[in-house]
Amino acid sequence: xxxxxxxxxxxxxxxxxxxxxxxxxxxxxxxxxxxxxxxxxxxxxxxxxxxxxxxxxxxxxxxxxxxxxxxxxxxxxxxxxxxxxxxxxxxxxxxxxxxxxxxxxxxxxxxxxxxxxxxxxxxxxxxxxxxxxxxxxxxxxxxxxxxx
Numbered sequence: 001x002x003x004x005x006x007x008x009x010x011x012x013x014x015x016x017x018x019x020x021x022x023x024x025x026x027x028x029x030x031x032x033x034x035x036x037x038x039x040x041x042x043x044x045x046x047x048x049x050x051x052x053x054x055x056x057x058x059x060x061x062x063x064x065x066x067x068x069x070x071x072x073x074x075x076x077x078x079x080x081x082x083x084x085x086x087x088x089x090x091x092x093x094x095x096x097x098x099x100x101x102x103x104x105x106x107x108x109x110x111x112x113x114x115x116x117x118x119x120x121x122x123x124x125x126x127x128x129x130x131x132x133x134x135x136x137x138x139x140x141x142x143x144x145x146x147x148x
Contacts, residue, residue: 002028004072012075013068014087018045021065022110025072033113034073038065042104057102062136063093066126069110070140074122077114078144085147091121092141099134106130115139 004012004025013020027035040057047055071088102108108128115123120143128136 004028004076009072012072015068019064020068021061022068022072025069028073028076030073030077030079031114033111034069034076036069036072036110036112038108038110040102040104040106040108044104047104055104057106057108059096059098059136062098062102062108062128063096063138063140065108066110066112066124066128066136066138067140067142070112070122070124070126070142073112073114073124074142074144082144083146086144087147088122088142088144090140091143094139094141096136096138098136100130102128102130102135108135112140120144 006023009022021038022036023039025034025036046058046061050056050058067090074088075082108130111127113125115125122142124140126138126140127134
């Protein structure tokens with residue numbers, strides 16, 4: 001098992017502020033699972049409008065954070081076979097359930113496991129928690145592609 005700091009994350013993911021939604025990887029087992037963190041702060045730009053009277057992280061951004069963690073797992077699992085200009089694209093989201101709001105000050109723990117890979121499509125089981133309580137869960141399908 002290994003951990004990744006922000007410098008390694010920035011080398012692997014093409015996302016940058018304000019759209020980089022993974023701060024640290026706590027645990028990573030290639031071909032199996034990843035556990036990552038997103039520290040949610042009131043400084044996030046989406047809180048200005050979602051919602052001014054009761055700031056809540058948009059659920060689609062929580063799904064995006066899970067997808068970014070899944071992309072890190074895919075990149076690390078694929079190893080040196082991944083071209084340097086490759087990205088991971090969504091191809092599907094199944095069974096997304098939003099169980100609790102994510103608010104400023106929360107630490108979002110992103111748990112992702114590989115369910116299967118077939119014909120270049122990766123399927124992940126994902127769950128985001130705050131203090132051990134499920135915030136979001138979904139099955140995500142993604143594919144690695146070289147950017148033209």
